[in-house]
Structure formats: structure tokens, C-alpha cells
Amino acid sequence: IRKIPLFQDLNEEELKSISALFFERKYKKNTILFLEEDEGEELFIVRSGTVKIYRIDNNKQITLALFRSGDFFGEMSIIEKGSTRSANAETLEPCVIYTLKRSTFYEYVDRNPGLCMRLLEITMNRLRRANEQIRNLTFLDVRTRVLKIVHQLSKEYGEPKAGGVIQISIKLTHQEIANMVGTVRESVTKVLQELQDDRIISIRNKMIRVESMEGLVNKIVD
Numbered sequence: 001i002r003k004i005p006l007f008q009d010l011n012e013e014e015l016k017s018i019s020a021l022f023f024e025r026k027y028k029k030n031t032i033l034f035l036e037e038d039e040g041e042e043l044f045i046v047r048s049g050t051v052k053i054y055r056i057d058n059n060k061q062i063t064l065a066l067f068r069s070g071d072f073f074g075e076m077s078i079i080e081k082g083s084t085r086s087a088n089a090e091t092l093e094p095c096v097i098y099t100l101k102r103s104t105f106y107e108y109v110d111r112n113p114g115l116c117m118r119l120l121e122i123t124m125n126r127l128r129r130a131n132e133q134i135r136n137l138t139f140l141d142v143r144t145r146v147l148k149i150v151h152q153l154s155k156e157y158g159e160p161k162a163g164g165v166i167q168i169s170i171k172l173t174h175q176e177i178a179n180m181v182g183t184v185r186e187s188v189t190k191v192l193q194e195l196q197d198d199r200i201i202s203i204r205n206k207m208i209r210v211e212s213m214e215g216l217v218n219k220i221v222d
């Protein structure tokens with residue numbers, strides 16, 4: 001619980017008391033946690049696994065965010081009174097999730113300016129990323145968007161392996177990657193094939209391994 005950035009400023013006692021109010025639930029892979037327009041009753045905190053936040057339009061999906069260990073989500077509809085869930089949430093891996101009732105969350109936010117600031121800071125960072133996503137979708141071609149998402153994923157979820165290789169430690173289908181950058185699966189397959197042919201990435205165990213970060217960065221700039 002100490003590793004949850006949102007609760008970073010709580011003291012030992014407060015951490016203990018808030019964690020006693022968590023409900024812990026386990027979910028299988030591909031479980032829908034809530035749907036857009038649902039009533040928001042609780043805040044979610046990821047203990048382990050990955051959750052995808054997405055919207056659907058005309059059978060097409062756009063992924064807005066991935067949340068992993070220590071991240072929270074579901075705050076928007078519980079803070080904005082009278083609103084509903086702004087997006088869908090689904091597990092991409094088996095997950096352990098903590099939930100916190102809306103009233104409990106309010107109580108702690110009320111009492112802790114530190115918690116409030118942390119919430120704002122994380123929200124600002126998400127807004128910044130959303131702006132980046134708008135810019136990429138508006139101005140970049142599909143190939144560059146795919147290259148950039150591979151780079152971004154390797155920065156965020158990369159684990160160092162032997163020989164300076166960085167493994168993106170999350171199994172994503174080409175379709176999932178396509179949903180992140182607003183394109184179709186075929187385009188992702190094509191770019192990933194190009195990267196494999198150039199020995200910039202390899203795929204092991206359905207996970208992407210960046211063999212040459214320099215090669216990847218050069219492709220984005222070119």
C-alpha cells in the first residue's frame with residue numbers, strides 16, 4: 001500500500017486505517033469491471049495485473065490508458081457529481097483489485113490536503129498524456145504512431161534483459177496495440193515486421209523485446 005503513489009503522503013496510521021477499508025477482489029483476464037455510462041460507486045486501485053480503459057464507437061475501440069500495480073482509476077465519476085463512468089474498464093491480465101467506496105474516498109480527501117494534491121498531480125499527468133495522444137492522432141501518420149507506442153511501452157513497461165535488451169513486460173496482441181494508436185491490426189503487424197526485419201525488435205513469448213533502442217529512436221526521428 002505504501003507503493004501506491006496516490007497515498008504517498010498519508011502517515012502510517014492513516015495508511016493502516018484506509019487499507020482496512022479496501023475491498024479486495026480477484027478477476028480473470030478479460031473481465032469487464034464497468035461500462036461507460038454505469039453509475040460510479042467506487043474507486044479502483046490495481047494491486048496486480050493490467051486494466052485497460054477504453055471507449056467503443058461503431059465497433060471500433062480506442063484505448064485511453066493502461067493501469068498497472070499502484071495505479072488508481074474510476075475517480076472521475078465519483079468526483080464529478082451526477083456523472084457516469086466516462087469509459088469502459090476491462091482486465092487484460094488476471095488482476096487483484098482493491099476498491100474503495102465513494103464515501104470513504106471523500107472522507108480521506110476531505111481530511112488530507114496531501115492526498116488531494118497527489119490526486120491533482122496524477123490527474124494533470126493524465127491530461128498531459130491525453131493531449132499527447134490527441135496530438136499524435138491528429139498530426140502523425142500511422143507508422144510513426146506505431147513506432148512511438150512501441151517506444152513508449154518500452155519506457156513504461158520495459159524490463160532490462162541480458163545484452164541491453166528491453167522487454168515490454170506485458171503481452172499485447174497486435175489488435176490491442178492498434179487500439180492504442182487508432183489504426184487497424186494489419187498496420188501494426190506491418191510495422192512490427194519491419195522492426196523485426198531490421199533487428200530492432202524481436203518477439204519472445206508474445207512479448208516485444210527492443211534489441212536496439214537507438215535503432216527504434218532513429219526510425220521515429222527519420
Ligand code: CMP
Nearest residue numbers: 053064065073074075076077085086087
Ligand atoms: P471514471 O469516469 O469513473 O471511469 C473511467 C475511468 O477511466 C475514469 O474514471 C478515469 O479513472 C479513467 N480515464 C478516463 N479517461 C482517461 C484518460 N484519457 N486517461 C487516463 N485515464 C482515463
